[in-house]
Amino acid sequence: MNIKKLQEAASNFGTPVYVYDLSIIESQYNKLQNAFKNIDNYKIHFASKSLSNISILKFIKNLGLGLDTVSIEEIKIGIKCGFSIDEILYTPNGVSFSEILEAKSLGVKINLDSFESVQDFSKRYSNHPVSIRINPGIYAGGNENISVGHSNSKFGIPEEFITDLIKMEEKKQIKITGLHIHTGSDITKNNQFDEGIKKIFSIATKFKNIESIDLGGGIKIPYFLGDTKTNLKDYARVVELEYQKYKNITGKDLKLILEPGKYLVSDSGYFITKVNYIKKSKNNFFAQVNSGFNHFIRPTLYKSYHEVINLSNLNDKKEEYTVVGYICEKDTFAKKRMISKISKDDILCFKNAGAYGFNMSSNYNSRLRPAELCIHDGKIKKIREEENLEDLLNNQIDVFD
Numbered sequence: 001m002n003i004k005k006l007q008e009a010a011s012n013f014g015t016p017v018y019v020y021d022l023s024i025i026e027s028q029y030n031k032l033q034n035a036f037k038n039i040d041n042y043k044i045h046f047a048s049k050s051l052s053n054i055s056i057l058k059f060i061k062n063l064g065l066g067l068d069t070v071s072i073e074e075i076k077i078g079i080k081c082g083f084s085i086d087e088i089l090y091t092p093n094g095v096s097f098s099e100i101l102e103a104k105s106l107g108v109k110i111n112l113d114s115f116e117s118v119q120d121f122s123k124r125y126s127n128h129p130v131s132i133r134i135n136p137g138i139y140a141g142g143n144e145n146i147s148v149g150h151s152n153s154k155f156g157i158p159e160e161f162i163t164d165l166i167k168m169e170e171k172k173q174i175k176i177t178g179l180h181i182h183t184g185s186d187i188t189k190n191n192q193f194d195e196g197i198k199k200i201f202s203i204a205t206k207f208k209n210i211e212s213i214d215l216g217g218g219i220k221i222p223y224f225l226g227d228t229k230t231n232l233k234d235y236a237r238v239v240e241l242e243y244q245k246y247k248n249i250t251g252k253d254l255k256l257i258l259e260p261g262k263y264l265v266s267d268s269g270y271f272i273t274k275v276n277y278i279k280k281s282k283n284n285f286f287a288q289v290n291s292g293f294n295h296f297i298r299p300t301l302y303k304s305y306h307e308v309i310n311l312s313n314l315n316d317k318k319e320e321y322t323v324v325g326y327i328c329e330k331d332t333f334a335k336k337r338m339i340s341k342i343s344k345d346d347i348l349c350f351k352n353a354g355a356y357g358f359n360m361s362s363n364y365n366s367r368l369r370p371a372e373l374c375i376h377d378g379k380i381k382k383i384r385e386e387e388n389l390e391d392l393l394n395n396q397i398d399v400f401d
């Protein structure tokens with residue numbers, strides 16, 4: 001954590017502001033590559049839903065990653081950032097068939113997410129190569145909202161359709177060339193990953209045209225000292241074993257795909273705010289910051305833990321604070337946390353704000369979205385202007401004018 005640069009970012013650009021340290025994205029990518037170095041044919045696609053600023057995407061592209069997208073807009077942004085068509089994956093959920101057709105016309109690789117959309121696809125594009133997302137029936141992930149691979153989840157094609165899919169393939173109605181799973185985010189239990197990996201490789205042996213297996217994202221990084229994390233080495237080892245086993249059974253080489261979001265960018269991002277007031281109440285010292293869940297919703301939505309650093313007073317006596325926002329609803333960022341003594345106007349930094357931070361922000365309470373900055377080669381650069389009132393009013397229509 002480059003404290004000096006973060007202090008400089010706050011004093012030169014103001015708060016609230018998101019700051020991304022690009023060197024951390026690069027080192028996370030290197031660690032991931034190192035973990036999978038024994039697999040001959042793999043590609044890492046960054047889950048752009050987690051952080052889609054165009055400067056970040058271009059940086060990531062230049063590192064050699066592909067892109068994982070979930071909407072036609074993310075595909076178009078990816079193309080604009082210079083990703084070639086074959087570097088872009090599209091894994092939508094519940095989108096209209098016309099959006100799927102548009103993605104197909106652009107030529108990106110599609111992971112179809114329902115048996116119903118496979119049927120529509122096969123009517124339109126009989127025997128065309130397509131990839132499918134399987135629901136493996138596994139409960140995995142840090143909380144209910146981000147556990148998406150279980151049998152009650154809306155994601156993926158339930159396994160009971162596999163026989164029908166094989167029949168469709170035999171009748172040359174479809175050609176399934178790829179399988180995809182993503183069971184959830186923040187997965188700490190390696191055995192949940194293992195179960196999914198084994199399942200998808202085993203399903204792959206049932207289809208005769210499989211060329212790629214996509215294992216989605218979900219790798220958990222620690223949010224504080226001593227926090228749980230995915231054991232990356234063990235994860236990669238199970239992938240290697242299954243990859244090799246598949247090769248021995250079928251004699252075929254597969255392309256392995258990974259779609260990490262958080263693993264690559266969570267740690268690189270800091271959300272920096274300023275303390276408006278220290279408000280005393282019977283049971284709390286509230287540090288009220290100039291932001292709220294409109295800018296950073298993860299703590300409210302998922303109860304995610306983000307370390308809070310007092311950039312104005314790093315090493316003073318620690319006191320207990322509840323850090324809250326200015327939204328007219330409960331928007332607690334951190335509850336009863338021991339933080340180096342906070343005073344009015346101090347600058348507080350939330351760690352691990354790179355993934356699903358700015359990208360989940362909104363204009364709730366008619367607040368403006370903050371600027372985004374990056375630290376690259378020792379320099380701080382602005383990569384998004386903060387919004388102004390005009391931005392809020394721009395697309396509204398005053399019928400009483």
Ligand SMILES: Cc1ncc(COP(=O)(O)O)c(C=O)c1O
Pocket residue numbers: 047050068091182184185186216217218219259260261262263355
């Ligand atoms: C299909 C898919 N792939 C990849 C990801 C990235 O997950 P994570 O940020 O946990 O790595 C997600 C996250 O929701 C996803 O839905």
